[in-house]
Amino acid sequence: MSMRYFEDFAAGDTQELGEATVTAEEIVAFGRQFDPQPFHVDEERAKHSPFGGLIASGWHTAAIFMRLLVDGLLNSTASMGSPGIDELRWLQPVRPGDTLRARFTVVETTPSTRRPDRGTVRSTCEMINQRGEVVMRVTGINIIGRRPHLA
Numbered sequence: 001m002s003m004r005y006f007e008d009f010a011a012g013d014t015q016e017l018g019e020a021t022v023t024a025e026e027i028v029a030f031g032r033q034f035d036p037q038p039f040h041v042d043e044e045r046a047k048h049s050p051f052g053g054l055i056a057s058g059w060h061t062a063a064i065f066m067r068l069l070v071d072g073l074l075n076s077t078a079s080m081g082s083p084g085i086d087e088l089r090w091l092q093p094v095r096p097g098d099t100l101r102a103r104f105t106v107v108e109t110t111p112s113t114r115r116p117d118r119g120t121v122r123s124t125c126e127m128i129n130q131r132g133e134v135v136m137r138v139t140g141i142n143i144i145g146r147r148p149h150l151a
Helices: 023-036 043-047 058-072
Strands: 016-023 084-090 099-111 118-128 135-146
Touching: 016 058, 023 058, 058 084, 058 099, 058 118, 058 135
Parallel strands: none
Antiparallel strands: 016 099, 084 135, 099 118, 118 135
8 A cells, every 4th residue: 555645635534544443342442441330341341321221431441442543544644643622522322233334524724834844634533333333433633644745
């Protein structure tokens, strides 16, 4: 796969980033380490929660998304990091056995006025379950290097 640069991104471009299936064991392990609320770590207590069963931490969903973003896009892009995100929303619970796919859509591209070797790519990214429900949406910002001969 060839390297992608800032110039290779345009508003409206959409890329599918891959998918991952979430297991109960992964949900509990992540929850125990990072978000030990009962509905993330205890199947019995989760049955009596507002969710009616075990669900993944939203941060777990975000971490899965990050892995898919790196594997599906950033590792083949002149990525220079990110100053952060503008918004992150968890819209539906993620349950054991759900298969999530990640989608990256470019909202806008802006060449840097101070650093000619880079530009900013703003995106809307989604995690979608096997039923077609958007379970997470994040508005992201990535700094992408420009093609060397254009910088």
